[in-house]
Amino acid sequence: MKIREIAEILDAQVYSCYDRLDDEVISACASDMMSDVLAFVKDQAVLVSGLCNPQAIRTAIMMDMRCLVLVRCKVPTQDMITLAQQSNIVILSSKLRMFAACGLLYEQGLLPGENTLV
């Protein structure tokens, strides 16, 4: 799925890296706890989160992710946008809640991917 399609499915606004909207992503994860993302996530390119601070971007950077989807109407700060821009990470913001956003993306074919729990 292209990041552009994620934005359309979630009716989300784009805040960084408009030139990356045609990048393809296969799987996603969702969490507000960054330590859990660092502990259990593997090779997911999209992070869906309600956490709206620079550490959400940093976590995405460490995990080689391509896109951060902010849910629950969160608007990224300029610091976040600058950091994301420097690191080629697309920030999207949707009015949907986490459960609804994940459900729609899953329904449209975005996968949970492999995790390191098992």
Next chain:
Amino acid sequence: MNDALHLEFTVEGNNFLSAGSASDEVKNTLKKLGIKAQAVRRVAIAMYEGEINMVIHAGGGNAYVDMFADHIKIVLADTGKGIEDIQLAMQAGYSTAPEDILALGFGAGMGLPNMIKYSDRFDIQSTIGEGTTITMEIDFDQR
């Protein structure tokens, strides 16, 4: 590469904007050196967790990084309050982080477990009132 490439960073306490910048720089350096992506990510996660811990709990500290041909050595040293019970702190889910840290997405009690999980060799020394020093080594070709 017989000689190590040495990097040093000052990690600022309670600065949640710059937190992670040292790990980011190490990650980018390893990428440029052509280290395998899987190894780069293990280094990035382990160091980032340590860096965040110094920012949250210790009022900052210093990071000393030596990159060798086949592994990396990361020393994270702070002069913070130290850890009362290291065994307890190393248990997944144990946390002393206050509410405001939880709101930042950290404090789930996964910091030290993550560092141990992604390191090939791990050591922690902590003295109450004097500080904590964590040493991690990660091999580039393992796992």
